[in-house]
Amino acid sequence: MLNFEFKNPTKIIFGKGQIVKLPKEIPAKSKILLLYGGGSIFKNGIYDQVKAALKDFEVIEFGGIPANPEYEVLVDALKIIKGQGITFLLAVGGGSVIDGTKFLASAALYTGENPWDILKNNIRTEVGMPFGTVLTLPATGSEMNSGAVITNKATQEKLGMGGPGLFPLFSICDPEVIKSIPQRQIANGITDAFTHVLEQYMTYPVQAYLQDRLAESVMQTLVQVAPVIMKDPSDYTAAANFMWSCTMALNGLIQKGVPNDWAIHAMGHELTALYHIDHARTLAIIAPSHYAYNIESKKEKLAQYGERVWGINDGNVLEKAKLAIVKTEEFFHSLGIDTKLSQYTSDYQKSADFIKNRFTERNWVGLGENKSLTPNDAHNILEMSY
Ligand code: NZQ
Ligand code: ZN
Numbered sequence: 001m002l003n004f005e006f007k008n009p010t011k012i013i014f015g016k017g018q019i020v021k022l023p024k025e026i027p028a029k030s031k032i033l034l035l036y037g038g039g040s041i042f043k044n045g046i047y048d049q050v051k052a053a054l055k056d057f058e059v060i061e062f063g064g065i066p067a068n069p070e071y072e073v074l075v076d077a078l079k080i081i082k083g084q085g086i087t088f089l090l091a092v093g094g095g096s097v098i099d100g101t102k103f104l105a106s107a108a109l110y111t112g113e114n115p116w117d118i119l120k121n122n123i124r125t126e127v128g129m130p131f132g133t134v135l136t137l138p139a140t141g142s143e144m145n146s147g148a149v150i151t152n153k154a155t156q157e158k159l160g161m162g163g164p165g166l167f168p169l170f171s172i173c174d175p176e177v178i179k180s181i182p183q184r185q186i187a188n189g190i191t192d193a194f195t196h197v198l199e200q201y202m203t204y205p206v207q208a209y210l211q212d213r214l215a216e217s218v219m220q221t222l223v224q225v226a227p228v229i230m231k232d233p234s235d236y237t238a239a240a241n242f243m244w245s246c247t248m249a250l251n252g253l254i255q256k257g258v259p260n261d262w263a264i265h266a267m268g269h270e271l272t273a274l275y276h277i278d279h280a281r282t283l284a285i286i287a288p289s290h291y292a293y294n295i296e297s298k299k300e301k302l303a304q305y306g307e308r309v310w311g312i313n314d315g316n317v318l319e320k321a322k323l324a325i326v327k328t329e330e331f332f333h334s335l336g337i338d339t340k341l342s343q344y345t346s347d348y349q350k351s352a353d354f355i356k357n358r359f360t361e362r363n364w365v366g367l368g369e370n371k372s373l374t375p376n377d378a379h380n381i382l383e384m385s386y
Helices: 018-025 046-053 071-084 095-107 175-180 183-201 209-231 236-249 263-275 279-293 295-310 317-334 348-361 375-384
Strands: 011-014 031-035 058-062 088-093 131-135 147-152 157-162 170-173
Touching: 011 018, 011 236, 018 046, 018 131, 018 170, 031 071, 031 095, 046 088, 058 071, 071 095, 071 147, 088 095, 095 131, 095 147, 095 157, 147 263, 157 263, 170 236, 175 236, 183 209, 183 236, 183 263, 183 279, 183 317, 209 236, 209 295, 209 317, 263 279, 263 348, 263 375, 279 295, 279 317, 279 375, 295 317, 348 375
Parallel strands: 011 170, 031 058, 031 088, 088 131, 131 170
Antiparallel strands: 147 157
């Protein structure tokens, strides 16, 4: 096992009817900016619950944060934060609203001239404006981690940011919010969370037995609940297990003491920036090719995953590893998710060169757990995913 440090200060308030607890968690006399997305919270009653809970606070609202939150939209919210003396941010939404709020928490206290530099120059946020979240869509784990991904529409870039100042103070996770989520987004959530586990697991063995089993148990739980929640999002047991699995997939716990990959996300973010494909779907496009391309360095973990998650007991390590990739792709298909880039766009052939050039420009010359995945490798993986 590798050395590690672990600290996660986010308080999780989990379960039915927990939104009423909001006022106890927000510092008294806060001036709140309530941030939301395209308006789903008005149709499913979440807005009404939040407003009722906040009746004793001064609240200003900012809506319209789009999926893959855009810098250009967020700077308008930043003006309100600075102009109105906001002291607390409350995100009510999925990963996009929460990530947008994290950017604002950082930008509100940033003293540099251009807040985009936080992303462009990879500036760590040590202290941010305090914020909490009411999670409406399980997927990203953003409700219990300190990372965010922001899109710059003008430059077609999608970049990550983070730092210890960006953990939510609290997150309210009520699985009943899931019943209004469209099936397409539920499929996305399962795929994103599943791939988060893969990114922190599918590397090489370091005899971290507990981390391996924690990761496998999150994947097994997602595989178990996927067909139930896809069929009936109002099934509370499935919803609760789905929601907690998504949080556990990316709250920092399973990645400690083990090597991490994250190359699938690096390539996937480029596909979203280029073609506006949903985040989770980009991962389903890249993952099978990435694992097939890197099978030599990943075969032990692929075989272990095949045995423990998919019950593959026959064959040697390489055969088990190959079958594990097939099973993973079949799982994505079972959710109605296509795994070839050409199924999403007819303009797919430019992507390999585009991504190779982008990674070269940024000097991303060694991605993955061995820091050995070159821009040329990314090019080859993209071509395999056409
Ligand atoms: O905008 P509204 O109207 O609220 O509708 C949203 C949106 O259209 C809808 N939705 C959310 N909750 C709902 C609901 N519809 C009905 N009922 C509800 N209860 O779902 C749509 C998608 O929402 P979004 O927040 O974009 O989805 P998700 O949670 O998958 O977030 C994706 C974003 O998170 C980033 C992705 O790159 C992407 O930008 N990620 C963030 C990570 C992190 N912070 O740790 C890690 C991830 O790997 C990922 O990169
Ligand atoms: Zn993701």
